[in-house]
Amino acid sequence: MKTMMLATAVMALTAGAALAQDVVRIGTEGAYEPYNYIDQATGELTGYEIELGNELCKRAELKCEFVQNAWDSIIPNLQSGNYDMIMAGMSITEEREEVIDFTQNYYPPTASIYLALSADQNVGEGAVVSAQTGTIQAGYVAESGATLLEFATPDETVAAVKNGEADAVFADKDYLAPIAADSNGELVVLANEVPLGGGVGVGLRETDTELKEKINAAIQSMKDDGTLNTMLKKWFGDDTQTF
Structure with a gap:
């Protein structure tokens, strides 16, 4: 019984961990232009997801910072608590939804192509x-x-x-x-x-339900007032798919 009660308490604490912190950390790759990349002139992270993440956090009244992380370990480091969200051009798929949660998409489903x-x-x-x-x-x-x-x-x-x-x-x-x-x-x-895929969304731990609600609401507000479409066109061109 004590073990079960302790496990429940730990899960409850984990669920609110991201919002209890002073800073919500966002994991990104920093190597996938124009989604996220390093500005060679400044050495700083930039791109669509960096600008979008900052705006989402502003609307959700959260203080956020980006953490650069290699793609091949980006989900394990979310799960282990090294950051609280993923914004890294990550498509929403059934396979990924088995291990993490996603917000609604902030980039619509798009095509993949071959280059030769x-x-x-x-x-x-x-x-x-x-x-x-x-x-x-x-x-x-x-x-x-x-x-x-x-x-x-x-x-x-x-x-x-x-x-x-x-x-x-x-x-x-x-x-x-x-x-x-x-x-x-x-x-x-x-x-x-x-x-x-089902578009690109914010990846979160399945326990961070409150954080997901806040970010979902912020994404929806940007869709409703047109600012998300404006941002999409800024980074991907006037012919890009929009909401």
């Missing part, structure tokens, strides 16, 4: 396709018939195509399309777009 050196590159059986470890794109490639080549960072997945390790890279359209545009024709977007 040639427009007629095969990306099916016999091809080698790079993707970032632990992403929905990596899971898709693994089931596509192509050979999956995984890397810890998104930059490495693109470099693998440039240096001939991979025939193509598969990732979010919003990440790869600007890279193709800036490559002076070296890299081309293939025609086959693939819709994946």
Whole structure:
């Protein structure tokens, strides 16, 4: 009985831990432009999710700070309490919802694309396709018939195509399309777009229900007053999907 009562008490304390702290910490990768990345001029985190996170915290009346964390350990470090939320271009999927919780999406479901050196590159059986470890794109490639080549960072997945390790890279359209545009024709977007995931949301521990309610309300308020769409267009262009 004591053990059960103690476990219940610990869960209750954990559920309110994020809000009881002076600062709510937000884990992000800092390597996925334009979602989140390091400004080379200032050395500071910037991007859509950094601006959005600051605005959400302002509306939720929370004091927040961003914590940079490698992608491959971003969920385990949330679970272990190193930060309280994840804002890192993380798509909402059933598999992830088995271990963490999500707010409503703050980026609508979008397409993933292939990038290669040639427009007629095969990306099916016999091809080698790079993707970032632990992403929905990596899971898709693994089931596509192509050979999956995984890397810890998104930059490495693109470099693998440039240096001939991979025939193509598969990732979010919003990440790869600007890279193709800036490559002076070296890299081309293939025609086959693939819709994946349920949009991008804030990841939280399943016990942090009060924090989830606050952030959900802040996201909804930005959707209602149009400021979220304005921010989306600022970072992703006028042709981006909006709410």
